Amino acid sequence: MKAAPYYAEHENFIDAVSKLCERELAPHLSSWEKAEHFPNDVFTTLGSQGYLGLLISEEHGGSGGDYKLAGAWCEVFGELASVGLTVAVNMHSLVISHALERFGTPAAKSAWLPKAVAGEAIGAYAFTEPGAGSDLARIRTVATRRGDRWVINGSKTFITNGARADFILVLTKTDPKAGYGGFTTFVVDTKSKGFKVSKKLHKLGWHASDTAELVFEDVEVDDSCILGKLGEGWAQAASNLNWERLMLTLTSLAGARQCLESSITYAGQREAFGKKIESFPVIQRYISEMRRKILLGESLAHRALDVLCAGGDCRTLVAMAKRMLCDDAVWIADKAIQVHGGYGYTTEFLPERWWRDLRLMPIGGGTSEIMANIIIKELSK
Numbered sequence: 001m002k003a004a005p006y007y008a009e010h011e012n013f014i015d016a017v018s019k020l021c022e023r024e025l026a027p028h029l030s031s032w033e034k035a036e037h038f039p040n041d042v043f044t045t046l047g048s049q050g051y052l053g054l055l056i057s058e059e060h061g062g063s064g065g066d067y068k069l070a071g072a073w074c075e076v077f078g079e080l081a082s083v084g085l086t087v088a089v090n091m092h093s094l095v096i097s098h099a100l101e102r103f104g105t106p107a108a109k110s111a112w113l114p115k116a117v118a119g120e121a122i123g124a125y126a127f128t129e130p131g132a133g134s135d136l137a138r139i140r141t142v143a144t145r146r147g148d149r150w151v152i153n154g155s156k157t158f159i160t161n162g163a164r165a166d167f168i169l170v171l172t173k174t175d176p177k178a179g180y181g182g183f184t185t186f187v188v189d190t191k192s193k194g195f196k197v198s199k200k201l202h203k204l205g206w207h208a209s210d211t212a213e214l215v216f217e218d219v220e221v222d223d224s225c226i227l228g229k230l231g232e233g234w235a236q237a238a239s240n241l242n243w244e245r246l247m248l249t250l251t252s253l254a255g256a257r258q259c260l261e262s263s264i265t266y267a268g269q270r271e272a273f274g275k276k277i278e279s280f281p282v283i284q285r286y287i288s289e290m291r292r293k294i295l296l297g298e299s300l301a302h303r304a305l306d307v308l309c310a311g312g313d314c315r316t317l318v319a320m321a322k323r324m325l326c327d328d329a330v331w332i333a334d335k336a337i338q339v340h341g342g343y344g345y346t347t348e349f350l351p352e353r354w355w356r357d358l359r360l361m362p363i364g365g366g367t368s369e370i371m372a373n374i375i376i377k378e379l380s381k
């Protein structure tokens, strides 16, 4: 990505990330996608260069920076044609480590943050359960007090990095009668007795990323593993979600731009009926629609990011941006396949991977329907 005017102050950063991706990651993506796994070296490589420490203070080994710098990262790192990999990394560094720094006890922070920033310990976020996704308040994982310990029982599903994680932020109910004040998140070491990865899930896309089902059977933790304070789990989850959703939105934007670019290139090379296909009005229309959707989505996403950076209430703006860009990115990837014709349907060209990968974005982190509900609720006030 060439630094857009919006990120002008981060031009050197964008350039450095772009070169690193091109040199160290892009050449391996196809084989990692095929193997349905990318090595943990990706984390240590990025960690050794300070890229897993964005949003983390120097005190905890991070490189600092604000949401705008992290946004620039999402847009350039998101150009890699393996959305599973980019989101697995971003969940670890920009969402999980960030939440740990914001809310964790000093003991949990010093136990995990320096290793997380170095890429030597990998994190996961376990909210969703087999019976509770959008309706998260219905989770059934409980943590009960036994002496001076907490005992966690329950199961989680669809967890990114779940099979490779060293630590997991687990949302539980500690007081089922206390409503939203009865949720608590624990930082669980995956070496704990009673923790098990019960299944690795096979998916339409995100092949290089592991998505797992997890079981917690009498997993014991102490008070130092509570993220923040008892009963704060729901409020913490809500306050993290705006940024997580924006991260997914900016990643979709990056993917949509890649689809546009490859469509323009292909349409300028492919010939039919003695002409370049770019000369056909219907192909021009697809490409101009792609561009229009990207420009609109980009301005909405950047506006939401500005409000987030300024500490304002960006929930509805984020919901609008996520709904628009995540849906449009799938449309754009679909049209990119169309512009590439039969080749677009083969694994020799990237649009099919973009389409499979971007298809998750209107589902993960809050579905498009949930985003629509947030927008409607705000309008009805």
Ligand SMILES: Cc1cc2nc3c(=O)[nH]c(=O)nc-3n(C[C@H](O)[C@H](O)[C@H](O)COP(=O)(O)OP(=O)(O)OC[C@H]3O[C@@H](n4cnc5c(N)ncnc54)[C@H](O)[C@@H]3O)c2cc1C
Binding pocket: 091, 125, 126, 127, 128, 132, 133, 134, 135, 157, 158, 159, 160, 161, 203, 206, 211, 360, 363, 364, 365, 366, 367, 368, 369, 370, 373
């Ligand atoms: C590859 C992958 C990675 C993921 N990573 C993680 C992770 O790391 N951690 C984690 O905790 N979760 C993760 N998730 C889970 C993801 O966040 C959920 O799948 C998502 O929140 C939707 O929940 P659900 O699948 O239970 O769908 P459901 O909630 O069952 O929804 C089914 C359908 O009903 C619609 N619906 C539900 N409620 C309403 C309503 N009120 N109004 C209108 N429509 C509604 C939905 O929009 C959807 O279309 C991941 C999922 C996948 C597939």
